[in-house]
Amino acid sequence: MSSPQPHAALIEAARAAREQAYAPYSRFAVGAAVQDELGRIHRGGNVENAAYPQGWCAEASAIAVMVAAGGRRILAAAVCGVADEPVTPCGGCRQKLREFAADDCPVLITDLHTVRATHRLGDLLPNSFGPQHLKTDTAP
Ligand code: THU
Numbered sequence: 001m002s003s004p005q006p007h008a009a010l011i012e013a014a015r016a017a018r019e020q021a022y023a024p025y026s027r028f029a030v031g032a033a034v035q036d037e038l039g040r041i042h043r044g045g046n047v048e049n050a051a052y053p054q055g056w057c058a059e060a061s062a063i064a065v066m067v068a069a070g071g072r073r074i075l076a077a078a079v080c081g082v083a084d085e086p087v088t089p090c091g092g093c094r095q096k097l098r099e100f101a102a103d104d105c106p107v108l109i110t111d112l113h114t115v116r117a118t119h120r121l122g123d124l125l126p127n128s129f130g131p132q133h134l135k136t137d138t139a140p
Contacts (some may be wrong), residue, residue: 007076010035011110013043014078017058021045025052030087031080032058034097036071059093063100074101077121078108086116094125103128 005011010033018031025048033043044061059079066074077097081087086109089097097107103122108115122128 005115007035007078007106007108010041010076010078011080011108011115013041014058014080014108014110015112017043017045017062018080018082019045021058022047024048025050025055028081028083030058032062032089032093033078034059034062034066034071034074034100035076036066036069037073037075038071039075040066040069040071042066042069042071057090057093059089060096063096066100072100074105076106076108077101078110080110080112082111087111088117088119089124091125094121095128097121098125098128098130 013033014031018029021029023029023046030046035041042062042065044065046058048055101121105121107119109117
């Protein structure tokens with residue numbers, strides 16, 4: 001018998017968020033969910049715009065909801081998209097996640113029914129730039 005998925009609620013939140021995505025232009029709905037340091041789950045979908053570059057990704061929505069709720073650490077993240085290839089976070093979203101997450105943060109990649117992959121954030125964004133780079137005692 002297979003063991004229960006430890007991130008079941010997070011995965012379901014990403015799938016639910018995808019249902020609320022606003023993607024009338026690409027028709028490529030994405031949902032994301034993040035679990036914060038209090039165990040709370042925050043979720044959001046991509047939000048496109050008629051001025052195309054003004055749209056933003058699902059991960060950005062979920063992170064904004066977390067920050068608005070006072071969350072400051074991401075302990076796990078899930079992204080839900082439907083495509084032949086697993087829908088991994090775009091480069092910009094990897095950096096956005098990294099602001100709040102450690103290298104060992106699991107990033108679950110799911111579609112409607114199956115977790116297609118689980119990556120460490122540090123594998124998705126190796127040798128990353130982060131807040132620690134801005135912590136210096138030698139201010140100019
Ligand atoms: N998208 C996301 O929401 N997250 C990603 O990590 C990849 C791409 C969205 C942006 C755009 O609304 C649509 O997917 C097609 O690129």
